[in-house]
Amino acid sequence: MKKNLLMWDESLFQDMEVFEFDFLPGQFDFRETQEQELAFQIQPALRGGRPLNTICRGLPGTGKTTSVRKLFSEIEEHTKKIVPVHINCQIDNTKFAIFSQIFRRISGHKTPASGTSFKQVFDAVCNYLITENVVLLVCLDDANYLMYENEINKVLYTLLRAHESYPGAKIGVITVISDMSVDLMKTVDARVASVFQPTDIYFPPYDEDEIKEILRQRIKQGFYPGVISEGMLTLITEQTMKGGDLRVGIDLLKRAGLNAEKDARRSVERDDVCRAYEVSKYLHLTATIRALQSEERALLRLIAVRSRDEKDMAAGKVHEAVKESSMKLGYTRFYEMVKKFDSMRLINLHYREGRGRTRLITIRYDPDRVIEAIDSC
Numbered sequence: 257m258k259k260n261l262l263m264w265d266e267s268l269f270q271d272m273e274v275f276e277f278d279f280l281p282g283q284f285d286f287r288e289t290q291e292q293e294l295a296f297q298i299q300p301a302l303r304g305g306r307p308l309n310t311i312c313r314g315l316p317g318t319g320k321t322t323s324v325r326k327l328f329s330e331i332e333e334h335t336k337k338i339v340p341v342h343i344n345c346q347i348d349n350t351k352f353a354i355f356s357q358i359f360r361r362i363s364g365h366k367t368p369a370s371g372t373s374f375k376q377v378f379d380a381v382c383n384y385l386i387t388e389n390v391v392l393l394v395c396l397d398d399a400n401y402l403m404y405e406n407e408i409n410k411v412l413y414t415l416l417r418a419h420e421s422y423p424g425a426k427i428g429v430i431t432v433i434s435d436m437s438v439d440l441m442k443t444v445d446a447r448v449a450s451v452f453q454p455t456d457i458y459f460p461p462y463d464e465d466e467i468k469e470i471l472r473q474r475i476k477q478g479f480y481p482g483v484i485s486e487g488m489l490t491l492i493t494e495q496t497m498k499g500g501d502l503r504v505g506i507d508l509l510k511r512a513g514l515n516a517e518k519d520a521r522r523s524v525e526r527d528d529v530c531r532a533y534e535v536s537k538y539l540h541l542t543a544t545i546r547a548l549q550s551e552e553r554a555l556l557r558l559i560a561v562r563s564r565d566e567k568d569m570a571a572g573k574v575h576e577a578v579k580e581s582s583m584k585l586g587y588t589r590f591y592e593m594v595k596k597f598d599s600m601r602l603i604n605l606h607y608r609e610g611r612g613r614t615r616l617i618t619i620r621y622d623p624d625r626v627i628e629a630i631d632s633c
């Protein structure tokens with residue numbers, strides 16, 4: 257066998273796990289400020305008080321979940337005074353489901369499949385906090401999923417006013433929001449707002465140099481030396497920047513490595529990356545579409561359908577089509593949504609100089625893939 261070819265039992269990967277999305281990176285750069293702010297929020301709980309409430313805001317892939325998970329693992333390692341519970345609101349999106357998860361974390365077992373009332377679960381949770389004298393810290397990750405059906409108010413109200421029915425119960429909340437157009441404080445009732453009073457922690461998008469450094473760390477941990485050259489890292493970084501989501505870069509590394517392995521090569525080549533990108537680029541698309549509300553999905557679908565015949569569409573013309581459809585959407589709301597799609601990098605909103613400035617909408621993905629992703633939501 258040639259020297260530059262892999263033997264059948266050899267691998268380019270030193271540790272495949274570092275390319276999994278739930279991998280907790282040992283080195284977590286460019287988020288020191290946010291980590292310090294989060295640590296500050298929980299300080300009171302270490303001294304027997306209630307933690308300060310927090311909203312972590314930022315586009316997908318900006319390290320919000322990882323920052324909270326790192327904080328939670330430190331808490332678990334160093335103190336028994338705080339019980340941290342991480343809730344994925346995409347999965348658990350009702351008050352009952354969320355309290356069932358909290359109960360599970362506290363008791364170590366699930367709530368009985370049927371016949372348990374919310375009151376029983378809530379009772380058990382609060383009584384545990386009081387008798388054990390511990391503080392509950394709940395992270396509502398992707399809390400925008402609680403906005404439908406007004407579940408957010410029910411959940412926050414129950415958590416933050418628990419002490420009124422159970423004196424001595426101390427609960428703090430960290431909400432994580434990736435949808436930058438959502439203003440959580442405008443959504444919550446006055447009864448919730450008066451006890452919530454959160455501190456905002458903003459997670460800005462990583463710039464190109466930061467993405468490159470983060471990917472470089474993953475390469476060091478995940479691959480054997482020499483597998484990804486500097487040139488390939490630059491290419492992967494550029495492709496990651498197109499979608500703006502770090503997950504695309506991490507997935508690209510894994511897929512490109514697997515492509516090279518399949519051909520029994522010892523290093524990743526341009527074609528491995530380009531082939532990988534054809535799959536990885538849709539990660540961002542699927543994740544962002546899932547986070548949209550149904551009205552927004554309907555508008556994006558309409559844009560995608562029209563994009564099949566016309567690449568750059570005047571915003572005014574698209575709004576005309578909206579008016580002719582079954583959607584009831586005034587221009588202001590329509591334009592807000594379009595700006596949101598632009599900030600999520602689903603479309604490009606740009607101007608054409610000419611008679612007046614025409615705003616143009618160009619979809620960033622293959623329209624059929626967009627339609628497919630929306631229809632499978």
Ligand SMILES: Nc1ncnc2c1ncn2[C@@H]1O[C@H](COP(=O)(O)OP(=O)(O)OP(=O)(O)O)[C@@H](O)[C@H]1O
Pocket residue numbers: 276277278279280281283284285286287314315316317318319320321322323433434459470502503506543
């Ligand atoms: N500073 C960083 N250093 C190393 N890896 C990072 C960093 N920031 C994010 N990541 C990695 O990027 C991926 C996405 O991060 P994370 O889930 O924390 O983002 P998020 O802002 O919570 O995204 P979403 O809003 O979509 O849930 C994870 O695999 C995480 O390990």
